[in-house]
Amino acid sequence: MTVKINLPHDNSYEIFIEELKELYFDRKVVIVTNPTVSGFHLEYLKSKLNARELSVCTIPDGEEYKHMQTLESILEHCFEKRLDRKSLLVAFGGGVIGDMTGFAASIYQRGIDFVQIPTTLLSQVDASVGGKTGINNKFGKNLIGAFHQPIAVYIDPSMLKTLPKREFGAGVAEIVKMAVTFNKDFFEWLEQNDLNDEKNIQIAIAKSVQTKADVVSQDEKELGIRAALNYGHTFGHVIENETNYDTYLHGEAVGIGMCMANALAVKIGLMSQEEALRVKSLLEKYNIPTTYKIKDVEDFYEHFFLDKKSLDNKIKFILPVGIGNCKITNEVSKTDVIEILKGF
Amino acid sequence: MTVKINLPHDNSYEIFIEELKELYFDRKVVIVTNPTVSGFHLEYLKSKLNARELSVCTIPDGEEYKHMQTLESILEHCFEKRLDRKSLLVAFGGGVIGDMTGFAASIYQRGIDFVQIPTTLLSQVDASVGGKTGINNKFGKNLIGAFHQPIAVYIDPSMLKTLPKREFGAGVAEIVKMAVTFNKDFFEWLEQNDLNDEKNIQIAIAKSVQTKADVVSQDEKELGIRAALNYGHTFGHVIENETNYDTYLHGEAVGIGMCMANALAVKIGLMSQEEALRVKSLLEKYNIPTTYKIKDVEDFYEHFFLDKKSLDNKIKFILPVGIGNCKITNEVSKTDVIEILKGF
Structure with a gap:
């Protein structure tokens, strides 16, 4: 099943709710994920995802790591892999991964593309849709961030089996x-x-x-x-x-x-x-x-x-x-x- | 003299090149500046700027401070002053102040307004125009940032006398x-x-x-x-x-x-x-x-x-x-x- 998000300014995109299909990206790709998701599903994703150059950035699992320091570690990975303005980030995990990857994509070299592959029920039904990105700080949740729409969202409900x-x-x-x-x-x-x-x-x-x-x-x-x-x-x-x-x-x-x-x-x-x-x-x-x-x-x-x-x-x-x-x-x-x- | 920047998506704005006129903002305003500019011109600006609530955030002067830590200190000031989504930042200084204030405005609560009042020749002719914002990191200049247009730019050439x-x-x-x-x-x-x-x-x-x-x-x-x-x-x-x-x-x-x-x-x-x-x-x-x-x-x-x-x-x-x-x-x-x- 496909749901279309209609947005102004060429920001429209599609959400695919189905078993993950083969994906092809003729550019550098970084998958951002955490050890839990990676352990269960990374090999599966890698078997489906074809990129010119692929690397994986693993960040700690949990809302308590949704802060500036983790964001900087994602950006650092991107710089080390020499991502350019045509490169792509893939958010592979729950809402925390999605929000931080989207925010990193929005500020890396003033904005690059990203896609969402949400693995939790919460991120599948809510967090991955709508382009809100951000991090928490001591003043509250999601207080620093940006509106940055993904170019596509791939929801594979079979991933919920391990949730x-x-x-x-x-x-x-x-x-x-x-x-x-x-x-x-x-x-x-x-x-x-x-x-x-x-x-x-x-x-x-x-x-x-x-x-x-x-x-x-x-x-x-x-x-x-x-x-x-x-x-x-x-x-x-x-x-x-x-x-x-x-x-x-x-x-x-x-x-x-x-x-x-x-x-x-x-x-x-x-x-x-x-x-x-x-x-x-x-x-x-x-x-x-x-x-x-x-x-x-x-x-x-x-x-x-x-x-x-x-x-x-x-x-x-x-x-x-x-x-x-x-x-x-x-x-x-x-x-x-x-x-x-x-x-x- | 007024120059209009025509941009899509309601992002157009005007650049005023003249002696600073009286400005009225019916919202919370934070002026971001550095000690040098502040010493020479802050009282002058304050005599022209009327806001519902006004505070000044002073950051160190120089390109070597154009990094994440200084950006965070600007954001922290905004949180402490409880700025909301309708609040306004005023970039009052050179290119470093402009780039960092614009970037802070673009990510504070996913984006608030800002205006530029550039005080150096470089920022008057170049940096304050065009909406590029950002910070440096160890990999290079302006590698983290956003496109975020100001709502107006006020260039007062008389400020160059102290440059x-x-x-x-x-x-x-x-x-x-x-x-x-x-x-x-x-x-x-x-x-x-x-x-x-x-x-x-x-x-x-x-x-x-x-x-x-x-x-x-x-x-x-x-x-x-x-x-x-x-x-x-x-x-x-x-x-x-x-x-x-x-x-x-x-x-x-x-x-x-x-x-x-x-x-x-x-x-x-x-x-x-x-x-x-x-x-x-x-x-x-x-x-x-x-x-x-x-x-x-x-x-x-x-x-x-x-x-x-x-x-x-x-x-x-x-x-x-x-x-x-x-x-x-x-x-x-x-x-x-x-x-x-x-x-x-």
Whole structure:
């Protein structure tokens, strides 16, 4: 199956959801990956990928390495291999690999091409689509980065066979996010179908990618509707930051974040208690955490202001409107937010 | 005088060459500058600039600080001041300040606006126009960066009064570059008029900016004709790199580089010996160096391959064709290059 992302300025590209086909690149190629992905799948990728000159840059595995130092090590590899402006980077791994490889590609000699071959469910359904790249720093997540679209994305669902259950759940969280914010039918389908089934997960990936593609095509630079994809993220980013990025997987923090956003939506009358519970049950079915013990509620609140989505010292929340619809608002009172936070 | 840079994708902007007017920004603004510029001109700028919230980020002065660490210190300042996606950076200084501020703006929260207020002749005529941003690393100059256009450029020639003579000469080198590559009449005008005269320098700035604007408007991302603006730079970058960026000013290295390019052009019959001498005399009139003692010619040659302009292991040279015209070629034999290098 192929999904097309339509973007202005010659930035359009295609996402292929199928067994990886033979790839030919008549240029220098660097595969950026980590030891885990490499151990499971590098030989498979190499058997499919033909390049004029190929090298592999292996970086440590984990969100805690998504920082400037690792980015510099990728760039250093590219310089040592004398990549030029026509060379290509291949992001081969999960969201961290994708975000950092894309960012490296965007600033290496002022920008070279890259492709995404996402290996985790989360990166297949979300991170590899849309051209957001970046790294974390002590102030928060993805605060330094660029919009840089890949020239193609190759999603091979067979790679999910080696994915740990927890990471699978983290990916499901992003699938649920897509459904709650944009597609009620898809949400009901998710309630009725088990994603551990091979056919079902393929359908869910395609539906998620198509949903995200539609949103990104409308608003590449997140000036409007695209922000809705951050449902669960305003809260989730604070949770990740407070726990030093080493306690929860990104998708897990988003899972908790969605429950917080839902609680807020229930509080101000955008969602029924019953709908919030349906989302919670669906998440729990895949062992996605839905609660988080907040140490200091005021401190948690203060953290919001470092989020990119907080313009003019107003926090921008993405709140569900029932199921299948959502609203972007910066008109939520601090009192309401504090109150729901205390409930966690 | 106003020069318009016409670019696709809403990236067009204007360059104002006149006494700085009152500026109003209803957003957070950070001025990035260095102690030298700050000492001479910061109070003047502050008297003209009105912002919702203003802070100043001072970084060390000099090309040797144009690296990742300084870039990170600019970003850190922005995070501490809680800049959001609507905030603005003001590059207030020479080419180093402009390149680094522009690069910081391009990656802070995936891209915010910036304006250029160039204070050196070099940055007024060249560096502030065209949207190239970046930093150096151990592999070479500007090897990490982005294309990020300013929203406006304000050139106030009165600021040149405090510029050291050597830096003035470095700026003249870039003016000569524009004339030799694109405009014979302008070159002859330069031979006949003294740029130390206040009226003349204003004319020369305007002519240079207009020339560069025309080229950049045709080829923003340097896929073709824009590369001609690198005349003198293929050699110049190697010279700067070999001397650790601390011996020559950028414009001085370009001055030597142009003489090397001219020698090569003479050797392969693109320029007469007499024309090469006219360029050399013009440079020497402003005390711009025109020779450089090469330690190891083979080593110097090997250095070319790290230059961004060297695609496919072929070195791309920008060579003058007479005066007022130029040619981009990667068909120069190593023997010819080595021979002219030995002459230096």
